[in-house]
Amino acid sequence: xxxxxxxxxxxxxxxxxxxxxxxxxxxxxxxxxxxxxxxxxxxxxxxxxxxxxxxxxxxxxxxxxxxxxxxxxxxxxxxxxxxxxxxxxxxxxxxxxxxxxxxxxxxxxxxxxxxxxxxxxxxxxxxxxxxxxxxxxxxxxxxxxxxxxxxxxxxx
Amino acid sequence: xxxxxxxxxxxxxxxxxxxxxxxxxxxxxxxxxxxxxxxxxxxxxxxxxxxxxxxxxxxxxxxxxxxxxxxxxxxxxxxxxxxxxxxxxxxxxxxxxxxxxxxxxxxxxxxxxxxxxxxxxxxxxxxxxxxxxxxxxxxxxxxxxxxxxxxxxxxxxxxxxxxxxxxxxxxxxxxxxxxxxxxxxxxxxxxxxxxxxxxxxxxxxxxxxxxxxxxxxxxxxxxxxxxxxxxxxxxxxxxxxxxxxxxxxxxxxxxxxxxxxxxxxxxxxxxxxxxxxxxxxxxxxxxxxxxxxxxxxxxxxxxxxxxxxxxxxxxxxxxxxxxxxxxxxxxxxxxxxxxxxxxxxxxxxxxxxxxxxxxxxxxxxxxxxxxxxxxxxxxxxxxxxxxxxxxxxxxxxxxxxxxxxxxxxxxxxxxxxxxxxxxx
Numbered sequence: 001x002x003x004x005x006x007x008x009x010x011x012x013x014x015x016x017x018x019x020x021x022x023x024x025x026x027x028x029x030x031x032x033x034x035x036x037x038x039x040x041x042x043x044x045x046x047x048x049x050x051x052x053x054x055x056x057x058x059x060x061x062x063x064x065x066x067x068x069x070x071x072x073x074x075x076x077x078x079x080x081x082x083x084x085x086x087x088x089x090x091x092x093x094x095x096x097x098x099x100x101x102x103x104x105x106x107x108x109x110x111x112x113x114x115x116x117x118x119x120x121x122x123x124x125x126x127x128x129x130x131x132x133x134x135x136x137x138x139x140x141x142x143x144x145x146x147x148x149x150x151x152x153x154x155x156x
Numbered sequence: 157x158x159x160x161x162x163x164x165x166x167x168x169x170x171x172x173x174x175x176x177x178x179x180x181x182x183x184x185x186x187x188x189x190x191x192x193x194x195x196x197x198x199x200x201x202x203x204x205x206x207x208x209x210x211x212x213x214x215x216x217x218x219x220x221x222x223x224x225x226x227x228x229x230x231x232x233x234x235x236x237x238x239x240x241x242x243x244x245x246x247x248x249x250x251x252x253x254x255x256x257x258x259x260x261x262x263x264x265x266x267x268x269x270x271x272x273x274x275x276x277x278x279x280x281x282x283x284x285x286x287x288x289x290x291x292x293x294x295x296x297x298x299x300x301x302x303x304x305x306x307x308x309x310x311x312x313x314x315x316x317x318x319x320x321x322x323x324x325x326x327x328x329x330x331x332x333x334x335x336x337x338x339x340x341x342x343x344x345x346x347x348x349x350x351x352x353x354x355x356x357x358x359x360x361x362x363x364x365x366x367x368x369x370x371x372x373x374x375x376x377x378x379x380x381x382x383x384x385x386x387x388x389x390x391x392x393x394x395x396x397x398x399x400x401x402x403x404x405x406x407x408x409x410x411x412x413x414x415x416x417x418x419x420x421x422x423x424x425x426x427x428x429x430x431x432x433x434x435x436x437x438x439x440x441x442x443x444x445x446x447x448x449x450x451x452x453x454x455x456x457x458x459x460x461x462x463x464x465x466x467x468x469x470x471x472x473x474x475x476x477x478x479x480x481x482x483x484x485x486x487x488x489x490x491x492x493x494x495x496x497x498x499x500x501x502x503x504x505x506x507x508x509x510x511x512x513x514x515x516x517x518x519x520x521x522x523x524x525x526x527x528x529x530x531x532x533x534x535x536x537x538x539x540x541x542x543x544x545x546x547x548x549x550x551x552x553x554x555x556x557x558x559x560x561x562x563x564x565x566x567x568x569x570x571x572x573x574x575x576x577x578x579x580x
Contacts, residue, residue, distance in 0.1 A: 042540030
């Protein structure tokens with residue numbers, strides 16, 4: 001049975017088992033490789049996307065449950081094909097080691113900044129808690145979010 | 157013969173006078189003087205062993221579950237405790253002279269634990285469970301005092317309580333105590349083992365299990381005749397302890413559950429109970445086993461699972477929509493697959509869950525929306541929050557679906573209401 005979903009402001013008709021996790025559809029059917037498969041159990045956050053603007057683990061979201069809600073992936077944050085302010089801040093802070101978690105970090109960070117444009121350090125830490133990084137780039141990730149929040153220019 | 161209005165006036169005056177006398181008498185009966193503050197150097201020194209023992213008693217009483225705020229320091233208080241009568245903010249029980257209990261002598265601390273009166277003679281609200289702590293021995297209270305006084309003082313000013321009139325008038329608590337506080341210690345029951353007696357002492361006293369697992373009356377006091385038939389805690393159902401679900405809980409299983417927050421045969425502690433088990437993890441294992449021995453004895457333990465652990469996993473729910481079946485399959489069965497009992501993240505088969513069998517849906521709704529969060533340093537069960545993964549409508553359908561699939565109980569009537577409560 002075809003299932004219609006809206007991803008990054010485009011409608012798609014998907015032919016797949018309704019229990020298939022949205023993550024698999026995004027990566028395998030729509031070739032959106034921003035969201036990553038980390039644990040597949042809703043534990044690590046590498047698969048984080050926005051569902052109606054809120055950060056959500058796409059690995060535990062069955063296709064059947066998406067409905068008319070709008071999905072945004074890392075790719076959907078681009079502005080005129082260029083990294084948006086937060087994505088650029090991650091680049092400027094070189095906030096990645098292996099980079100596997102970064103798509104999820106950007107998505108969660110973006111949701112934070114939309115809800116709270118100038119969060120305190122402890123607000124950032126709290127909000128980012130569901131997303132894990134194994135390489136230990138947390139300090140740089142926090143700096144990147146902080147940079148996008150305060151709109152600092154590149155460090156000279 | 158006096159006229160009618162005069163008679164009525166005399167009767168009214170008499171009733172009023174009797175009322176005033178009763179209230180005044182009540183206050184006088186329960187009035188307690190201030191106990192002079194002491195300086196830091198006036199406290200008797202405590203040895204390391206006493207302090208360590210006191211830490212274990214504090215763990216058994218899980219003092220921190222109330223006396224530590226989410227971002228706060230241990231024992232520094234400030235946590236908002238919502239009650240049907242308003243919000244109470246827990247006090248700072250670190251030895252800070254100004255904002256904590258630094259000026260409290262041991263006598264003042266004994267009085268607070270046993271009588272619910274603070275050092276200055278103020279009545280304490282029974283959100284502080286002195287109806288249980290009154291059963292703790294003087295020795296144990298002294299040991300607890302030594303431990304608390306060994307903690308780093310934290311300067312932390314606590315917000316004023318937000319209670320409704322007339323409960324914001326503290327002397328009212330005196331009347332509550334006359335009705336409900338019995339300052340009696342437990343008598344040893346020689347027909348039972350020492351371990352059972354120890355467990356009863358801990359569970360009824362510092363452990364204050366009845367605080368949640370016994371229902372409360374309209375004045376917020378535990379209903380003695382209904383001990384352990386199940387109550388509520390912060391919106392969660394605190395299940396009955398005198399009829400342990402449908403499956404037998406062995407002493408071993410209760411011990412494991414209490415000290416790790418999880419047992420393979422019943423699943424994970426969630427909500428306020430998760431916090432209790434995190435604290436009990438710091439207690440001595442013999443003490444936790446004693447509590448388990450007592451708790452196990454509360455129920456007749458005749459119940460057995462009406463279906464084995466995996467039967468529900470193969471059951472088809474006739475009325476279920478294809479959508480909810482797909483959601484269960486895609487969102488739940490990855491972990492709760494029922495194969496060999498334990499799935500990833502220590503998920504057990506939902507057939508083993510007591511929550512799906514409870515008469516209300518509160519715990520199932522809450523655990524779907526909040527998930528079960530791991531505790532730093534304590535490897536335990538994990539469940540992701542399905543808030544926003546699923547819509548409220550889907551969460552409601554899912555709750556109905558697991559109820560139908562894993563139990564033979566009637567459909568819940570309060571699912572939407574419980575979800576609405578979470579959204580307030």
